[in-house]
Amino acid sequence: MVRVPDRSHRLTPPLPLAVLVTLPGLSIGGADYLGLPHPQLAAPLAALVYGIAIVGAAFILSWAAEAAQVDINGGLALALLAFLAVLPEYAVDFVFTMNAGRINAEYGHCMAEADGANPCSLALANMTGANRILVGVGWPLVVLVSTLAVVRARRRGGSPSASAHLGWVRLPRRMSVEVFFLGAATVYSLHFPLRDSLTLVDAAVLVSLFVAYAWRLAKAPVEEPELTGTSAWIGNRPKATRRWLYGAMFGLAAIVILATAEHFAHNLVATGTELGIDHFLLVQWVAPLASESPELIVACLFAWKLHASSALGTLISSKVNQWTLLVGTIPIVFAISSGSFDGLPIDLHQRFELMITAAQSFFAVSILVSLTMTARWATALLTLFSIQFVTSILLPEEIDRIVIAVLSGVYVVLSLVLLLFRFADVRRVARDGVATPFDVLQRADAQEAVRLSKR
Template structure:
């Protein structure tokens, strides 16, 4: 192959080309694209999906390049926010509709859909994201060495070791998870009667406050000595600082715009295809739409793992879970209140109470696995099997039963899995209580250094 096609900028050009059909679609159809205008549902999925794929690579390159100038944790946090921005947009749309139509059946349904979409996205991120990336990381060691993977004797005992610098992310995620169990108890009833829950402004203050505190800590961290980059990031990091910063901002802005505009039509197209094939709309909104909105991040993480950067990949996954479990939940009440024209709580029914509790319990279980900064193949398989089996059982229930019977059985399944996650998670935390103490101590040291630095740090050489 000619050397000019091996130049890093050729890769950038080819990746941008993947997004151009979507750019053309936006330019010619006023920025509002749904299946059938101008494509069929399948055409929309194809064109928007290519844009998401291309934008995900641009986003990853931007984040890797930024590691030369800002703390790696902060670069990854920015990547995570941009990658899950479409999920924010979808949930905000439902929360807005719930507030604007407060007191009506459609408003109640929209509020429940906002919670269902949010919990579905969070469970997909762990159940599919964390588990699949761990398994992919171990699988990749058959072709190339990854220092994060440790081979161990025994059935499915190989492990992926995580960077201990992510103790801050794990601790804040653990705090948000513990608080999430109390979110459904913040209000006693919703419009229309019956015990339920709601996401209120107190929840907003706590969860958003947690995330802002986290950002305040990591942004004060050191710019680490990073490993030498190759390919596109390596080329961009050799640019002068001013040019490098401009390129990073451009990559973040362009990829963020592509992801933000393309993911919703991508998800809508998938929903249309599913409904046309007899899959219930609520199931599509809870599971298929979040799967589409999480795709940019999963692509980015798979790219990092493929470069033997499993640690950076898991950092991105954990950071994304943290901002979804804090910012995403916390901002729903704000959007709802603005649309309703008064301060209020986003209401939801008993089914969504169970959805929040199982999501919090799954998060607790996943964090108990990471308490020792490792995840083994068997632990990844456990995460995957528990997630897939619960979704599969619910799917069978809604296809077999209707109305109140289906909802009652579905809630029973959710509570059963919640109990299972809690029992196993708490047992693991007990077994790894020494690791947990170390994790909390490391976080306390990091926070203390951020608040009262022990001394000036040398400037990073350009």
């Protein structure tokens, strides 16, 4: 029997609150689909209502997935948590992709709609923005929060952590699996900027990588989950009750997302039109903040409790998920909605966006091959991301492309230098990621934890 640390038997307020905030968006969106009377909201207010519902659904998914770790393999549960936490992002991306496919089928190419939005651009905007936010903001945030947690623990005379340290986070060797498959997907993605479409061949490669990643994780032994708060309350229920609870939460969250995702996407674009904001930028930065926020909050909670490896590991798993399964399924959705085998068109602007996203991912992997994220490299990730974020908003598109090209070059050069000096780490991560038995990795992690505790 797996032990859950938190033995609270009282339902915590966040779960009812999360359910409550989904109800307005669920009721309005569901009524619209069913043809029932419902209030007609202005686009900004509607986007807010639907966005809040999606965030609430994402929290519900996160708690359910965490509680499910009591019953399923720990490593696989982490991947499941990462997948479910970004399910709203899948929904929004698929809405834009299906719209792009329908327009492509009707006109033979991806053309701008009446409101000026290009659906093919929007289909990739949310994905590239979410990936860069996850790495450029999420990973540095984990280092910051874990460092603050270490300072707090030292002041209180607490015991040291195997993963959270002052100014750096250490990943266990068993997380070489995530680093390896992220690296494999990143290497494949480096040629995307040279392409004019994402095809079903890309889908086959990337989805296969995700399947191999999940298969490798499935071999990991069950580990004791670190549950707190709402997820601990669910995890502490009797077996039948627990499974019914998180099953019902999965179902509710899925219904909320299905009822609100398309409305959220459409009203987001309409809001941009009213405010004079570029549609691509709006979908690239605003929508991912809604879909990524629950996962970032969960990671920060892990880091604050000195479970820094779980915090960073969750975000790395999410990055693997998005860079393989999400990117891989976009061409499939486009092909189905267009009724053809055509690939999703990639225009010049999208090529630049894919270039800097792939380059940032390459840099992130080159950092993680040492299984350590230091404050120095976290600052580098945040700084480079912030530069491009600001220029994408303030500068004309032509100048922003120059900035993207320069920053992409910086990412790649730094990556190559790091990989050159860390070649031994690259070989170890590749070996551990695909071949080393998990029991060997666990023993190595236990020995490393003992060594670090004596420092």
